[in-house]
Amino acid sequence: MNRLFNTIRRLCTKYRELIIYGIFGVLTTGVDFGVYWLLTRLAEVDTLPAQIAAITAAIIFAFITNKKWVFKDKRVGLREIASQFASFASMRVLSGAFQTFCVWLFCDIMGLYDMAVKAVVAIVVILANYVFSKLIIFKK
Secondary structure, three states: OHHHHHHHHHHHHHOHHHHHHHHHHHHHHHHHHHHHHHHHHHOOOOHHHHHHHHHHHHHHHHHHHHHHHHOOOOOOOHHHHHHHHHHHHHHHHHHHHHHHHHHHHHHHHOOOOHHHHHHHHHHHHHHHHHHHHHHHHOOO
């Protein structure tokens, strides 16, 4: 049993960054859906402004958590953080546009099953966002 715990501990240490990225990815999705639900259901805001606000909140949440806990980025200068955030937000907007384009192309034009397309595209986008964040935005 001790051997199993040591193996699990070693794997968690080795893949800590990916595990934490996944956890905060789920929480980011919760922020997105939560803000959208609150605005559309409780505040009766129209869907488009609610979607824009939800995505904005999710991007800000993801930036903070990725910077602080996933990639443990130590830079603190306002100019440097603003530049990081601009790059991070730009990537997230581009990946969101890519996701939207893929859903439109594969579902609306080609007639594929939307949930399967969304799942596959989401995996590609998550991996691309991780690589982009690790290699460019929060590189050490």
